[in-house]
Amino acid sequence: MTDPAPSADSAELAQFGYAQTLDRRTGRFASFAVAFAFVSIATGIFTTYGSVLNSSGPVGIWTWPIAVVGQLAVAFVLGALASRIPVTGYHYQWMSRLANPVLGWIIGWISFTFLAIVVVAVDYTIASTILPVLLNYESTATIAWVMTAAVLTLQGLLVAFSTPWAERVNNSLVTLELIGMATLTVLLLVVAAVRGDMTVANLFSKGVVPAEGFWSIGDWTSAGPWMLGFLLGAFTIVGFESAANLAEETHDPERVVPRAMWQAVLASGVLGFLFIIAVTLAAGDPVALAESGTPIADVIEATLGSVVATLLLLMVVLAIFACGLVIMITGVRLTWAMSRDERFPGWQQWYQISPRFRTPLKATLLYFCLAQLILAVFAHSETALFTLFGAATLLPAVMYASTVVLYLIKRNTLPHNNKFDLGAWEIPILVVAVVWLVFELALFRDASFKEAWAYVLIMVAIGAAYLGYLLVSRGARGLSMPDMHSIDAELRE
Template identity: 45%
Template sequence: MSDTLSSPQTVLPDKGADSGTGYKEQFERSLGKFESFAVAFSFISITTGLFSTYGSVLVSSGPIGMWTWPIATLGTLLVALVFGLLASKIPLSGFSYQWASRLVNPVLGWWFGWMSFAFIAVVLLAVDYGLAQVALFPLLGLEYSPAAGAITTVVVLFIQMLLIIWSTPILTKINNMAVGAEVIAMIGLIVGIGIAVTFFGKGQASNLLSTGIAPTEHYYGWLGPFMLSGLLGAFTLVGWEAAANLAEETLNPKQVVPRAMVHAVLASGVMGTLFLMVIGMGLGDQVAELSKSSAPVADVIRITLGETLSKLILLVVCVAIFACGLVIMTSNSRLVHAMARDGRLPFAEALSYVPRPTGGPLWATIVAALIPMIIVLSFYSDPDALTQILGAATLLPALLYSATVLLYIGTRHKQLHHADDFTLGKWEWPVVVGACLWLFVELCVFMIPADFRVAQMYVLGLIAVGAVVFACVWVTRRKQLEQMPPIQHYL
């Protein structure tokens, strides 16, 4: 891979001036290299994904299912590289919405935007619901119930909404602190559990090759239990494109954003592999028992490291998951704002309103919070709510990533190349082909088996809702739907 970035700095316009994007700058550019990386890393949040999904993987595939994680990391890294090519050419809030609108047409872009909104909303719900079930309730020693989980999720969503509206610098500081704490906690857990297993006999290395309570018939077959464990990586290693969604708040985004996405995937993949190894070994001889737990990762930490240290780690995990949800809601608020300022949504004038450059878009953020609140209240008494949400939150990004990679392939011939673009040189086509192969396998895993029928129904429901919203926009704002502001500096 090569990275031909000859311009050391992108010249930034004065605040409020036309930046060559067709828009007046409404946000302050305050995100540097680390902040952009932190946004992508925090959205991925391996603690969030692994705490939320590991229990499902134990049931469906057993501890050995963790070995799909490195495969998912490689595949996701290839997809992130393709996204980096697009993010460098069109560094605007709205990421895939902007890319499809400008490279094909605004109608296709609208649907990319809607699917992105649905994906981020569902992932936000899964993250905040998971915060209650697998981290907060175990930390406080409370008995979990679906009703209590739903109420807690609504409260968390409300707090995140207020923080985003109030101050971008404050939420950036919270996220930076959370990312630092998460990295330290993950390294500490890897070392601590590894020592407990290796020197104090609190685990078994043989678990890494155990199928546990999972069915063993055709285990390694096409779409068998082993392949189903891909949920672990497919749910967790998503959202790194949030760095692209905050491009208009990033310094030198053409260079910073692509690297931030790739580095976040790579760091998450490596740490996640090591963490899954020690957690798998830490199951010890209680694989069957812990597979039935609502929070098996928290249980392994308690068993191997003791009650006191377990509580401390869970506190850090709660902060990391909260920050993950904070970044996700921020990303969705920027997407809603980007579509609204182009007149692509009902009540566009209100949804595009930004009270001040250091805060979030007011009504766009409220919408980004309100939709998950409504959805979670519909799951008020469902004990399988988290599993169902996880399924939808896995299928939606797979569909969106596949469509975006195909978008790049189909429009590559019309894209102009500039000296400061992020490029892959001779590795471009091998990376693109590899990304396509990974996404094909991922879609097969989550489209063909009956296990994901509920998730597929949710996706179809979201598409149906999108059709209603699109019809309203088409009838009331057709002229705006057919036009896009020119961007002089990027295409």
């Protein structure tokens, strides 16, 4: 007996002008796992907690719940769009179909540049920070380069040759991260309480940060110390909308994808905050801890012993691998989606689906080579890599703000699908999302992000040049989306 769901999903996709070319294999947990792996609280907290200790002190952790609420509101808004436009390409598709293809191309290019650099930034953390501690060796730029290249290669092979295996690996690693983070949180709280090592005052300590001017909002080129604490949540809780980029491979995406997005943010937010609280309570002297390059691992080792600390580092390595794997999947799907619409450089090659592996094989090869090129160019310059990391934090905020503004403008004309709708909560959620994104973007006025802004502007300029070529060679009508009559008709009703 034929399952009616695939045919129904294919018919829905046909309304947007596309034939079903990717296999629909992704279920509810796999969709959630994609969103959760991109967020990766183990990755974000491990790599950012130390910088928060130095910029805001331990008290900076209280910015986390605010960031979670803000990003949760954003997730609901993006979920509403994902439910109405369940097509691979996420921000690119939403902006192209509801604003215009030119703006859609710009946001698609920004999304692509973000995904191309963030996979390098994430994977480089394994080789430069964690493995040297885990395996007790002194890292060099060359060693970090080689090991990061190896991690990228393994991820590329999974994405290129088997989507089912890539999902199986990701599902397993996400399950491990959920269990591991929950277990570590409980162990930290119980053991520290039994030993009497909990320091409640840490939760309100400014640590190494001077008290004078701490609560200042800063000036035109700098953010105050307490504001910089928000980078912990802003850096970590991003990428949840990656589930939408597998919409054409997901069963019932109008219902499954939005839920995966907000559930990933909520799970990450609650579990992540409990873990941060536990670590901070057991941190001992926060001033001394701020000097460590791996403060989370130090707290775990001091409280639970070296064996558990080693297991933590291993879990973080696996979590980062899953995060990079999902980033690569997302970047490849975006490249493929833009190429399918004939608006990505060299699109004739990248839109093809491998008949043997049922994956965008050539798009994967392009994305993999670009990531390796970025790594090769920047691997021997720590300053340049920090610029990339800053850009990887900045770009999602730009993408979210653009898309939320789009939803705000178009919300009264969006069709209802009875599968995911904000209903009476729409206005309050939009208010929270807009306020949060304005505040988040204000963080990036800090002078430390000057080079990151320069990188963003350079990439936008490159994209604008190619966009100009498309407009000259095809004209504005040549950039129209494939067969938009269906959604246009719905929007007019």
